[in-house]
Amino acid sequence: MTAPAAAPTPLRQCLELARKDLRAEARAGEALLVTAPFGAVALLLVPLAVGTDTPLLRELGPGLFWVVVLLFGVLVTLRASAVDGPAQLELLRLCGITATTRLFGRALANAALLLGVQVLLAPVAVVLYDPDLSGWPWLLPAMLLVAVGLGVLGALADAVAQGLAERTTLGPLLVAPLAVPLLLGATQVLAAARYDRGPWPWLLLMATAVLVVTLAAALCAAHLEEAR
Amino acid sequence: MTLSGARLPAVAGVAVAAGLAGALLAPPDRLQGELVRLMYVHVPAAWLAFLAFAITLVASIGWLWRRRPGADRVAAASAEVGVFFTGLAIALGSIWGKPTWGVWWTWDPRLVTTALMFFVYLGYLALRRATVDPVSRARRSAVFGVVAFVQVPIVHLSVLWWRTLHQPPTVLQPGDPSIDHSMLAALLGNLVAFTLVFAVLLRERVRLAAAEDALETAEESAAAISPAMRCPRRGWRAPVSEWAWVVLGYSVAYGALGGYLALLVRRRVRVRWRAGQSR
Numbered sequence: 001m002t003a004p005a006a007a008p009t010p011l012r013q014c015l016e017l018a019r020k021d022l023r024a025e026a027r028a029g030e031a032l033l034v035t036a037p038f039g040a041v042a043l044l045l046v047p048l049a050v051g052t053d054t055p056l057l058r059e060l061g062p063g064l065f066w067v068v069v070l071l072f073g074v075l076v077t078l079r080a081s082a083v084d085g086p087a088q089l090e091l092l093r094l095c096g097i098t099a100t101t102r103l104f105g106r107a108l109a110n111a112a113l114l115l116g117v118q119v120l121l122a123p124v125a126v127v128l129y130d131p132d133l134s135g136w137p138w139l140l141p142a143m144l145l146v147a148v149g150l151g152v153l154g155a156l157a158d159a160v161a162q163g164l165a166e167r168t169t170l171g172p173l174l175v176a177p178l179a180v181p182l183l184l185g186a187t188q189v190l191a192a193a194r195y196d197r198g199p200w201p202w203l204l205l206m207a208t209a210v211l212v213v214t215l216a217a218a219l220c221a222a223h224l225e226e227a228r
Numbered sequence: 229m230t231l232s233g234a235r236l237p238a239v240a241g242v243a244v245a246a247g248l249a250g251a252l253l254a255p256p257d258r259l260q261g262e263l264v265r266l267m268y269v270h271v272p273a274a275w276l277a278f279l280a281f282a283i284t285l286v287a288s289i290g291w292l293w294r295r296r297p298g299a300d301r302v303a304a305a306s307a308e309v310g311v312f313f314t315g316l317a318i319a320l321g322s323i324w325g326k327p328t329w330g331v332w333w334t335w336d337p338r339l340v341t342t343a344l345m346f347f348v349y350l351g352y353l354a355l356r357r358a359t360v361d362p363v364s365r366a367r368r369s370a371v372f373g374v375v376a377f378v379q380v381p382i383v384h385l386s387v388l389w390w391r392t393l394h395q396p397p398t399v400l401q402p403g404d405p406s407i408d409h410s411m412l413a414a415l416l417g418n419l420v421a422f423t424l425v426f427a428v429l430l431r432e433r434v435r436l437a438a439a440e441d442a443l444e445t446a447e448e449s450a451a452a453i454s455p456a457m458r459c460p461r462r463g464w465r466a467p468v469s470e471w472a473w474v475v476l477g478y479s480v481a482y483g484a485l486g487g488y489l490a491l492l493v494r495r496r497v498r499v500r501w502r503a504g505q506s507r
Contacts, residue, residue, distance in 0.1 A: 156375065160368050166358040173351040174372065177344040178379070212378055220371040223292050 010101050017097070017105025021082060022112060028081040031113045035079070036120045039072040043124055054130070061129025066186045068125075069118055069146060070179055071172070076117055077110045077154020078171040083162075099225030103155050103217055110151030118143050135193020141203055142189045149182045149210040150175070156217045159224045181209035236431065240424035247414075247421035248478075254414035262470040266324040268414055269481040272422035274317040274342075279426065280310025281349065281380050288373030291366055297441070300366035303373050305433035307352050309426065314346045316484050323477045327470065337386040338394035345379045352376055362441070425485055432492040439499040446506040 008016070025031055046064055047057055084092070084102075092102060122139075125131070157174040161167040185206035192199040247268070257264035287303035290296070321339065322332045333339065352372050359365035387394050407415070 160355065160372055161358070164358045166354070170351070170354055170358055173347070173354055177347045177351065178375070180341075180344055181382075213375075216375045216378070220374060223367060223371055 007096065010098070013097055013101045014105040014108055017102060018108035018112065021106060021109030024081040025079070025109070025113060028079070030079045030081055031076040032116055032120065035072050035075050036117045038075075039068045039117065039121050040124045042068050042072070043121065043128055047128070057129050058131055061125055061131035062190050063187050064129070065121065065125040065131075066146075066183055068121060069114075069186075070150070070176065070183050073114050073117060073146075073150045074154060074157075074172045074175045074179075075168075076113050077151065077175070078158055078168050082106060082109075082158060098222070099159075100218055100221040103159055103221040103224075104152075106158065107148075107152040107155035107217070110154050111147040112151075114147040114150055115143065118147065131190075132194055133190075135190060135199070138189050138193045138199045138203075142186045142199075142206065145203065145206040145210055146182050146186050149206065149213060150179055152210070152213050152217050153179055156213070156220070159221065162224075178213070182206055185209070236424070237428050240421070240428050243417075243421035243424045244482075247418040250414040250417040254411050255408070257411075260328060262474055263324065263327055264411070265474045266320060266477040267411075268418040269422075269477060270317060270320040270324055271415060272419045273313050273320060273481065275419060276422055276426045277310050277313040277317055277345075278380055278384065279423070280306045280313060280430075281345075281377060283430075284310060284349075284352075284373045285377040288370040291370045292374075295366075297362070297366070300362075300370065301434050301437040301441070302430075303370065304353075304356055305430055305437055307349050307373065309429045309433055311346065311349045311353060312429070312484075312488055313426070314342065314349065316481060318342060318346065319480055319484075320477050323473060323480060327473045336394050338383070341379070341383045341386045345383050348376045348379050362444070425489075429485075429489060429492065432489065432496065436492055436496040436499065439496050439503065443499050443503040443506065446503045450506045 043064060046060075050056070050060070122143075126133070153175050154171070157171045158167070160174065161170045164170060185202040188202040189199040192202060251265050251268035254265070254268070256262050283306040284303045287299045287306060291299040291303060318339075321342075325334065326332050352369060355372055356365055356369050359368055
């Protein structure tokens with residue numbers, strides 16, 4: 001007779017849930033094949049509205065890129081493939097997976113997808129707006145922090161609005177205003193690097209925002225579980 | 229007459245009249261002249277928005293802890309009144325900004341973060357409206373009510389974290405407040421008056437929520453049976469245009485306060501009437 005296998009750790013559970021979400025997204029292609037191209041279309045449309053003044057667009061480019069990442073990133077976190085049906089939820093509960101683990105599994109998948117969206121949109125923004133890219137390595141930590149912060153915020157808003165008919169319209173209203181420290185930090189990192197000012201304070205602001213949102217999600221997730 | 233009846237509105241009415249007298253008798257500012265009188269309505273409105281959202285935070289935590297329906301009603305009522313005072317603070321700031329800065333709106337960190345706070349709590353109210361089941365509504369909004377409060381310290385500290393057009397704190401700062409004491413007295417008097425009005429509005433909104441719950445229950449029952457810095461400048465005469473801005477600001481402030489109170493009372497009367505019809 002063999003001993004029963006040890007229960008997987010919460011981290012392992014999160015990773016498996018994130019893999020499950022990414023597999024569902026790979027089949028649906030909603031984030032990377034629909035939302036990201038829609039974001040690219042938005043980047044293309046803005047110059048038509050504000051005028052095709054190249055120096056002006058060069059200045060506006062980085063900011064517009066981050067605005068598009070924020071707004072379309074919210075849509076990524078509220079994608080249809082991230083909706084768990086009642087039967088899926090019951091199964092996960094029966095397997096002993098807590099609401100907090102589920103939320104962070106979803107947040108992890110969101111972060112991975114958001115990084116993908118940023119990687120797809122960044123070259124489009126560079127080609128269309130030709131921004132000054134001095135200090136570009138600082139963009140890498142900024143992109144990571146935006147992906148993680150927005151991923152956690154989106155997962156939290158998704159959990160709060162789960163099952164509501166207004167989920168996809170309410171979600172952006174809940175997330176967008178709270179994501180402003182991320183937007184602000186991300187836009188200022190490149191500007192600070194360009195003028196030889198240390199971008200550390202802005203990265204610190206973003207990291208603090210991510211930490212606060214993650215803590216709030218960890219503390220509140222269990223209370224949301226009973227709502228279903 | 230009890231404190232829970234007409235006494236509180238009566239005390240609030242007297243305090244508002246005294247506050248208005250204090251605001252009009254206070255000395256004009258050396259730089260802003262009569263326009264400084266807008267401070268006596270703008271600042272209390274902004275402070276009360278913070279107070280309202282703090283009450284929402286405490287009541288939300290209270291609901292998550294004890295699950296009492298009363299805590300949910302206080303959280304929701306305080307959030308709605310807070311949104312009202314945030315909107316009022318933005319509108320009055322705008323009226324003050326036009327003659328002072330030359331624009332109705334500017335991309336100042338304090339203004340932007342306040343507008344964001346307004347939208348965060350509009351989201352809170354939208355979330356409540358979207359959820360039908362009362363327990364689910366209370367739980368979801370309690371969680372969001374806790375998370376949303378993160379915005380409040382950001383608004384308060386924005387004038388210290390960034391270079392802003394908006395002045396830094398003059399009263400809530402270490403040491404003696406950087407404002408003339410006669411002006412400070414008028415400001416505190418108006419703060420007390422507005423806080424009493426806030427208490428009246430909050431009480432009326434909580435009663436409306438209770439009446440709505442009663443209506444919901446009555447309708448459910450009915451369905452079972454048969455098939456909503458200054459330093460004073462004495463002896464100075466202001467140009468008429470400054471007084472026009474002051475009058476506009478006070479009209480907006482008191483008009484909005486009175487209108488909101490009347491709206492809450494009207495809604496409660498209608499809900500009670502409908503509850504009566506449902507029985």
